[in-house]
Structures are given as C-alpha cells and as structure tokens.
Amino acid sequence: MKELAVVLASGGMDSCVCAATAHQNYDLAMLHVQYGQRTQAREFRAFNEICDHFQARHRMVTNLDHLAKIGGSSLTDTHMDVTEPDLESTSIPSSYVPFRNAHLLAIAASWAEVIGATRIFFGAVEEDGSGYPDCRSSFVEAFNALIEQGTRPETHIRIETPLITLSKEAIVKRGLELAAPLHLTWSCYQGLEKACGHCDSCALRLRGFHRAGTQDPILYEDDQQRHHYT
Amino acid sequence: MKELAVVLASGGMDSCVCAATAHQNYDLAMLHVQYGQRTQAREFRAFNEICDHFQARHRMVTNLDHLAKIGGSSLTDTHMDVTEPDLESTSIPSSYVPFRNAHLLAIAASWAEVIGATRIFFGAVEEDGSGYPDCRSSFVEAFNALIEQGTRPETHIRIETPLITLSKEAIVKRGLELAAPLHLTWSCYQGLEKACGHCDSCALRLRGFHRAGTQDPILYEDDQQRHHYT
Numbered sequence: 001m002k003e004l005a006v007v008l009a010s011g012g013m014d015s016c017v018c019a020a021t022a023h024q025n026y027d028l029a030m031l032h033v034q035y036g037q038r039t040q041a042r043e044f045r046a047f048n049e050i051c052d053h054f055q056a057r058h059r060m061v062t063n064l065d066h067l068a069k070i071g072g073s074s075l076t077d078t079h080m081d082v083t084e085p086d087l088e089s090t091s092i093p094s095s096y097v098p099f100r101n102a103h104l105l106a107i108a109a110s111w112a113e114v115i116g117a118t119r120i121f122f123g124a125v126e127e128d129g130s131g132y133p134d135c136r137s138s139f140v141e142a143f144n145a146l147i148e149q150g151t152r153p154e155t156h157i158r159i160e161t162p163l164i165t166l167s168k169e170a171i172v173k174r175g176l177e178l179a180a181p182l183h184l185t186w187s188c189y190q191g192l193e194k195a196c197g198h199c200d201s202c203a204l205r206l207r208g209f210h211r212a213g214t215q216d217p218i219l220y221e222d223d224q225q226r227h228h229y230t
Numbered sequence: 231m232k233e234l235a236v237v238l239a240s241g242g243m244d245s246c247v248c249a250a251t252a253h254q255n256y257d258l259a260m261l262h263v264q265y266g267q268r269t270q271a272r273e274f275r276a277f278n279e280i281c282d283h284f285q286a287r288h289r290m291v292t293n294l295d296h297l298a299k300i301g302g303s304s305l306t307d308t309h310m311d312v313t314e315p316d317l318e319s320t321s322i323p324s325s326y327v328p329f330r331n332a333h334l335l336a337i338a339a340s341w342a343e344v345i346g347a348t349r350i351f352f353g354a355v356e357e358d359g360s361g362y363p364d365c366r367s368s369f370v371e372a373f374n375a376l377i378e379q380g381t382r383p384e385t386h387i388r389i390e391t392p393l394i395t396l397s398k399e400a401i402v403k404r405g406l407e408l409a410a411p412l413h414l415t416w417s418c419y420q421g422l423e424k425a426c427g428h429c430d431s432c433a434l435r436l437r438g439f440h441r442a443g444t445q446d447p448i449l450y451e452d453d454q455q456r457h458h459y460t
Contacts, residue, residue: 106336
C-alpha cells in the first residue's frame, strides 16, 4: 500500500492539480473545509466529484464557522461587496480571510498525525498580485517548523506546495499533462449553477486557460467571458 | 482606552490567572473554544463568569467540531478511557488532541487581526510531566514567527505566555496575588456538578493548591480528594 498524503481540496482548479500531483506517489486523504463562503454548496459538490475521480482512501469535510464569525472579509461577510478584479494590483484584496491558511493547515496537520500521513499537499500559489500573506513559501516554511515543534517526536509531516511558484497558465498546462479532472472543478466566488466570469477567481482562471492556449471546460453565465481576460 | 489583548480562556485555572495578568495592562477580548470535550457545558459557564468578572470588552465562543471528528484523543473520543493520573510520567497522555493549540492560536490570531488586538495571552504551561508538544516555548515562538509571516504587513501580534515556566503551585500563588477569581474556574475532565478529583487535571490542580499551602475553593465529589495528592 502506498503512503498517505492529506490533500487540502477546495474543489477549485489549483487543489485539483495538486491532488493529481500527489496521486502520482501517494494514496489520498482528501480534506475539504467549509467556512461559510457564499459558494460552499457548489464547492462541496466539486470536492466529492474530485474525490471519486481519484478514489480517495479517506475524505473528511469540516466546518470553520468561526471564520465567518470573525468576519473582516467579503468571502464570508455578506455586507461587503466582492471587489471587481484588478489583476495588476499588489494590495490585499477584500476576499482575504485573516490568517485563513493557518486554520486549514492546522486541521490538515492534526488529521495527518492521526491517520499516519507523511505529507500535506497544499495548492497555494504566490501568483503575482494575489497578495495573500498566507500563500507565500515563507509562510509554508514557518508552518513546517510549527508542525515539527507541535507534534509528537515520532511524527514527521511535511507540507508540499507543488504549485506555489506557478502562474495560472502553468497550472492549467500541468493539469492537462497530469490528466487532472479540471471539468469537475469550481473556482467562482459568486455563481452557483454556472461560473459568473467576473469575480477575481474567474478572471484569474479564464486568463490562465487563455494563455495556455486552451478552453476552460466548465460553463460560464456569459460565454463571452471566456474571451474577455487576456 | 487601553490596548486590546485576546485571552484564550478555557474556563480553567491557568487561563484565569493568565486573564488576570493581561488585565493589569490591557482591555480583554475573551475567546473560548469548544471542541466536543466531555465537560464543555461546565467550562462554558466558567468562561462566562470569568468574562463578567473582568468586564471583558469582547467575548467570542467558537466551535472546533472537527477535532472530535479527527479523534485520536480521550478528551473527545468517548470510546477511549481517560487515563488514571501519573504525575511523574513524561510520555504524552491520552488526553492529547493532536496539534490542538495550533487551532486555538490560529483563531486567536485571526480575531486579533480583525479587532486590532496587539497581544494574545495564552496560558500554556510546560509543567514537568504534562508532555504536550504544543505547550512548549519553542512551539509558541514558532507560532509567533508564523503570525509574522501570515498576517498583513502592518499587523504585529505577539503571543504572551506568562505561566509557561511556572509550576501549578506557582500559578496558584500568582492567582492569589492578582486576586484572580479562582472560585469561578473549572479544570476537571470528567465531572459536571462537582469536580471528580481523580482525573489528570484535578490531580495537578489539587497538588498545586496543596503545595501552595491553601485550599482549592471549588467543590469536589469526594472532599477527601483535596488531601490525596501531595
């Protein structure tokens, strides 16, 4: 039997490509975390379909409602507007949940220790302009140090971030090389049936497919959006 | 107005003394986290009474049900027995929740960033024999490095651990000096009306009061337990 890797899987494209990378060498323990985001039902469906595709050995769905309680972000606070995309901006977007990835990695690390997984695959991307402080390599290295300090002496778990230096274009290409099921993924912050094509996440995704010279296999509300971001 | 400090408050004695320490220089934002532990209703009552005592400016109660889902610990897994106390042991007790304090500190850090608190008071104790890897100074320092990496550039939050090198005896004495409301606290892992006097947590607490030369003000099921641990 292969060693186990925990994969943090939102249901989006990046974590799907991350799962495909892990799947080359590990059996998968897929972890999905809901935190009151607007599109969580749609993301949950994508997560399950991706788990089925990879025949995951374990799957766990957990809830971090306190992130919605803490607020301070347009992803969870329905009183804040989702900002229009500005792909050149270097400031922190309003969709930032303070310190969010620390929560996700803490769950992954606890679970990994219990089930005996030796790796955590985490699809963070340092993409120019995204500006999330908890998506950088230095944050991940700090978390690896924390795991080493905060778990049993015999436990050795490392976080792998195979996408962290990649552009969305390169992620699309990697996904195609690995035959990752991109048609099952969901990235949109706003839509439920079809992707909106307008939010930050759709804009980055569409530009990635465009630059990779291929077409996004998912459906958009306005099919012209496919060609809008270049 | 004083600066704000987030205090992680379980309702137990250590976090109460920690709150009393913070209260000397800060207004308090009290944070209580439930994770399916057997005694959570009783701890919640203690938390609220301690908040009232310190006239906390903010209070937040959150839930980490996934720690119960992850299991691997007698605190949350009702199929595991609570071990009898062995105060000289250096191995990790069965009440260990893997990497638990990373979850608590992540919530505290996210909340601190949103409300503008500059300190997190955390009542961890490196007590001989407790053996929890995520209660050590090195773990807390690793978490401080993580906060610095994972939050906004203008955010500066530090975790303070005023009790970390203290014995239970010294914590009792510190609590008495600061007039901390020890009579409102709850430490027992098993009881609900009165403390059991038998579990690890009761044993450490009772020994602390005994060595400090004073009597624990809370009620025990068997009053003789007060004198059992020396």
